[in-house]
Amino acid sequence: xxxxxxxxxxxxDMPVMQDAIDILKSFDIEVEVDIVSAHxxxxxxxxxxxxxxxxxxxxxxxxAGGAAHLPGMxxxxxxxxxxxxxxxSSNSIDGWxxxxxxxxxxxxxxxxxxxLNGAKNAGILAAQIIGSHDKGIMDKxxxxxxxxxxxxxxxxxxxxx
Numbered sequence: 001x002x003x004x005x006x007x008x009x010x011x012x013d014m015p016v017m018q019d020a021i022d023i024l025k026s027f028d029i030e031v032e033v034d035i036v037s038a039h040x041x042x043x044x045x046x047x048x049x050x051x052x053x054x055x056x057x058x059x060x061x062x063x064a065g066g067a068a069h070l071p072g073m074x075x076x077x078x079x080x081x082x083x084x085x086x087x088x089s090s091n092s093i094d095g096w097x098x099x100x101x102x103x104x105x106x107x108x109x110x111x112x113x114x115x116l117n118g119a120k121n122a123g124i125l126a127a128q129i130i131g132s133h134d135k136g137i138m139d140k141x142x143x144x145x146x147x148x149x150x151x152x153x154x155x156x157x158x159x160x161x
Contacts (some may be wrong), residue, residue, distance in 0.1 A: 002058040002137070003030040005076070007048065009037045009064040013087045016117045017063045020085070023123035023154075029130060031161060032057065038069040039114045043069070047076035059126040062111075065089025068101035071111045072158040081129055083122045084111040 004024050017033075019113035024031045032055075036048050052060060060078060064070035071084030086098035095116040103113045114121040124144075124149050131138035 001030060002134060003056050004059045004061060004126045004130070005032045005033055005034070005048075005057045006036050006054055006061045006063075006123075007036045007050075007070065008062070008087070009035070009039075009068075009070045010089075011035060012089060013063045013065060016087050017085065017111065017119050019063075020061050020063075020119035020123035020126070023120050024127060027127045027137055027144070029127060029137065036062075036074075038064070038073045039067075046077065049074045052078055055081050059083065059129050061119070061122045061126055063122075064102070065095075065098050066091045068098040071102050072105050072109060073153050075105065075111045076109050082111050083125055084113045085119045085122045086113065086116050088116055088122075107133060152153055 062071035065087035075082040084102035088095035
């Protein structure tokens with residue numbers, strides 16, 4: 001069974017990151033959640049990044065605000081796919097500092113980046129990555145996408161009444 005790690009730089013990021021946790025759990029994907037600060041706990045960051053793949057983690061979702069170094073630092077050490085969630089935090093410059101810090105990675109150190117506060121999409125992307133080699137998750141993703149389509153048709157019909 002695949003597992004996704006959802007990490008964040010601070011507990012203040014949890015309200016945003018909860019969306020990733022919730023959507024992953026809706027796909028019955030095991031989630032490991034932790035706080036790993038790139039700036040305040042560098043030793044923990046190194047240990048997590050270098051060893052996540054040995055603990056059954058398949059994908060890492062890393063949320064961070066402000067300078068937002070966490071996703072890139074994890075990606076620099078881990079062989080796993082990393083999805084960065086820029087978080088609009090109290091010390092942020094409208095979130096752009098976080099977006100650009102995560103998005104503008106150097107060649108060789110990719111971080112898939114979702115929208116500002118876009119943790120739900122990070123969870124969906126992680127599920128799609130796992131679904132590429134897990135038929136059960138793929139089937140759930142197909143059903144999820146169908147439910148999105150049906151919701152639009154239902155809304156459209158509701159407007160016509």
